Amino acid sequence: MTSDQRTVDEGYWKNALSNVWEGIKKRNIEPYGTGLIHRPKSEKPGDAVSEGVGYGMLTALFANDQKTFNSIWEAGNTYMWSSCFYNWQVSKNGSVLGRGAATDAEEDVALALVFADKLVNAGKWKNYSSEKRGSYIDHAKKIMNCMWSTEQITSRGTLAPGAGWGGEDFVNPGYFSPAWYKIFAKYDSTHNWQKVVDRSYEILSNSVGYPYGLIPDWMTPSGGYAGAGLGYNAYGNGQYCFKDAIRTLWRVAIDAIWFKEIRAKALLTNAVAFINNAGGAPAANFYKTDGTLVPAEDIWTDMAAGTIPRTRQEHSHLTVGMWATAVAAAGSKEDMEAFSLELSKFYEDGDYFGNAVDPLGGTEDTLHNEMYFDQFLGWFGASMLSGSFINVIDAIDNPATPAEKYYTDISYEESEK
Numbered sequence: 559m560t561s562d563q564r565t566v567d568e569g570y571w572k573n574a575l576s577n578v579w580e581g582i583k584k585r586n587i588e589p590y591g592t593g594l595i596h597r598p599k600s601e602k603p604g605d606a607v608s609e610g611v612g613y614g615m616l617t618a619l620f621a622n623d624q625k626t627f628n629s630i631w632e633a634g635n636t637y638m639w640s641s642c643f644y645n646w647q648v649s650k651n652g653s654v655l656g657r658g659a660a661t662d663a664e665e666d667v668a669l670a671l672v673f674a675d676k677l678v679n680a681g682k683w684k685n686y687s688s689e690k691r692g693s694y695i696d697h698a699k700k701i702m703n704c705m706w707s708t709e710q711i712t713s714r715g716t717l718a719p720g721a722g723w724g725g726e727d728f729v730n731p732g733y734f735s736p737a738w739y740k741i742f743a744k745y746d747s748t749h750n751w752q753k754v755v756d757r758s759y760e761i762l763s764n765s766v767g768y769p770y771g772l773i774p775d776w777m778t779p780s781g782g783y784a785g786a787g788l789g790y791n792a793y794g795n796g797q798y799c800f801k802d803a804i805r806t807l808w809r810v811a812i813d814a815i816w817f818k819e820i821r822a823k824a825l826l827t828n829a830v831a832f833i834n835n836a837g838g839a840p841a842a843n844f845y846k847t848d849g850t851l852v853p854a855e856d857i858w859t860d861m862a863a864g865t866i867p868r869t870r871q872e873h874s875h876l877t878v879g880m881w882a883t884a885v886a887a888a889g890s891k892e893d894m895e896a897f898s899l900e901l902s903k904f905y906e907d908g909d910y911f912g913n914a915v916d917p918l919g920g921t922e923d924t925l926h927n928e929m930y931f932d933q934f935l936g937w938f939g940a941s942m943l944s945g946s947f948i949n950v951i952d953a954i955d956n957p958a959t960p961a962e963k964y965y966t967d968i969s970y971e972e973s974e975k
Contacts, residue, residue, distance in 0.1 A: 571898075571944035574905050578937055579621045581909025585929055586610075587626075592652045593633030597930040599862040604650035608638055608659070612666025613934040619670050619950075620941060624683050627674060634667065635690045642704035643721055659721040661710045662733040664701050669738045671698035672745060673950040680954045695745070702746045715753030716761070716779055719789060728784040731765070731773045732805040734758040736822070737813040741951065759821040762806070767799060767847030771829025771884065774847050775802035793870065798852050800844050800870070801931065804877065807884045808938055814887035815942070816949040826888035833881050834893070839900035842881040843873050861928060868926045875904035875911035876932040879939020886942045898943050904936065911936035 582595070590596045595610030597603070611634040618627035637652040638644040644663055647656030675695040677683035691697040705711050708721035717734055718725035736755045743751035757779075764781030765773045776784040776796030784796050793800050807829060814822035832849065833841055844852045856870035882897040889897075904911050912927040927933075941947040 570902070571940050572946065574902075574907075575937060575941055575944070575946065576621065577907075577909045578905075578911060578933060579617055579623070582614075582617070582933055582937075583626060584909065587614075587630075590650065592637055592648075593629045594637060594648070594652070595630065595930070596650065597928070599866065599928050599930070601860045601863055602649070602655070603862055605655065606637075606648050606650075606652075607656075608634065608644040608646045608663035609666075610930070611638065611644060612663040612670065615670035616666055617934065617937060619673055619677075620947060624674075624677075624686070627670070628686055628688075631667070631671070632688060632690070635688060639691070642708050643701075643710070646720075658723065659708065659710060661705070661717060661719055661721075662730075662735070664705055664710060665733070665735050665738050665742075668698045668701040668705075669735070669741065671695065671701075672741060676951050676954055682954075699745060702742050702749070706749050711749075711754055715750065715757035717754060717758060724788070726779060728776055728778055728788060729761060730776060730789065730802055731758075731762060732775065732802040732809070734762065734806065735809045735812070736819065737809070737816050737949075740813070740817055741949075744951075759825075762810070762825060763821075765847065767845075767849075768825065769828055770832040770845075770847070770849045771807070771825055771827075772799040772832070772845055772847045772849065773803045773806045774798060775800050793856075793858075794846075794852065798844060798846050800852065801876075804844065804880045805935070807880050808935070808942070811883040811887035811942065812947070816952065823888055826884045829881070829884040830889045830893065833884070834889075838893075839878060839881070839896045840873070842878040842897075842900065843871055844877060861926075866926060874932060875901060875936035875939070878904065879911075879936040882939040883942045894943060901936070901940060901943065905940075 585598060586595045587593065590604065592606065594606040595614040596606045611630055614630040615627055618630060634644055637648050643659035645654050645657050646660040649655050671694040674683060675698065678685050678694065687693045709725065710718050710721050712718060712725040714726065716725050716729060719730040719733060736758050739751040739754045761779045762773060765777060766781060767773060774783060774797050776788045778784060786795055788796055810822045810825055813819040814826055846852060852870045854869060854871050858868045858870055861868060878897060878901045882901060885893040885897050904913055906913060910929065911933055912924050938947065
């Protein structure tokens with residue numbers, strides 16, 4: 559495939575996204591008996607986390623795979639649901655290992671269910687109801703309500719990382735999904751979702767790395783560091799823009815593209831300027847909030863129960879994909895083409911993102927691929943570059959408007975409060 563075909567090309571990425579989704583099903587679902595998205599190389603190989611339920615449902619939805627969408631949802635309901643949230647971790651066979659909610663999973667599942675309900679009402683998906691949880695929209699509304707009643711959202715509108723854990727003391731900005739909250743507000747008028755939108759942007763603007771578009775994995779709402787590595791990812795005491803916080807670019811970019819949110823545009827404009835000054839697409843990596851790369855000598859050995867070492871610096875489909883979302887929202891067409899080309903270097907017409915040998919001579923290869931988190935984040939990046947990660951509600955309600963409206967000639971205006 560020539561380089562000019564690896565630019566922002568719907569056909570190229572549509573094929574890649576379809577193939578990678580089939581690979582995820584083959585590696586992360588089919589070898590296990592639960593129907594969940596499992597993690598083959600985690601510190602507890604074969605476990606599953608609620609994050610994977612959310613990612614899997616979102617990916618299945620945009621892949622137009624209702625059968626797998628339903629099976630992942632039902633698996634989450636069977637093995638993880640605990641009265642008002644999904645327990646965050648289960649073993650290979652589905653027994654609960656980690657109790658309590660991971661808020662990003664809750665909101666991602668709810669958004670996926672809202673979109674699924676829209677597809678059903680539009681006659682594009684078949685009507686479906688879970689014996690355990692009812693209809694798509696009924697359970698989505700249940701999750702929305704539970705996010706407030708279990709203190710996943712504080713009275714100030716701060717999104718906590720778990721149910722009654724963190725919030726005004728510390729947050730995980732990589733969970734902030736302002737576009738989701740704007741959609742939730744259409745279905746749940748009993749709670750002030752706009753407050754959550756505003757509070758999320760207020761907190762993001764307090765980051766010391768905001769001028770670079772860099773947000774730390776963990777921080778206090780006022781902008782300080784949380785003081786320790788918290789939750790699942792404890793690297794660098796939570797002070798770096800690492801695997802948690804790099805998702806902030808993706809989640810905020812969605813709001814910039816779908817809702818023309820000027821606060822999202824401001825943050826992402828900083829991010830695009832920073833990464834372009836650092837070298838553009840080849841510079842996509844993990845950074846400290848002062849704009850320097852995370853230390854090259856830092857080695858990660860947690861994967862596959864500590865048997866596979868990997869450097870913390872990572873120029874891969876994960877980092878290129880996440881930085882590409884910022885470019886999709888606030889970069890030029892040339893930026894998008896550059897990131898599309900760079901991301902294509904990590905796809906070789908198979909069913910996964912990653913190369914046997916990193917084309918830039920680094921340490922990223924199929925052995926060191928996690929074959930879980932990296933696959934999803936690469937998928938999200940490619941889907942946004944290609945324009946296929948769209949607001950399903952808007953696309954159905956305004957069918958005459960081309961999908962390209964999300965990515966070309968975007969005029970940012972003050973969003974309604």
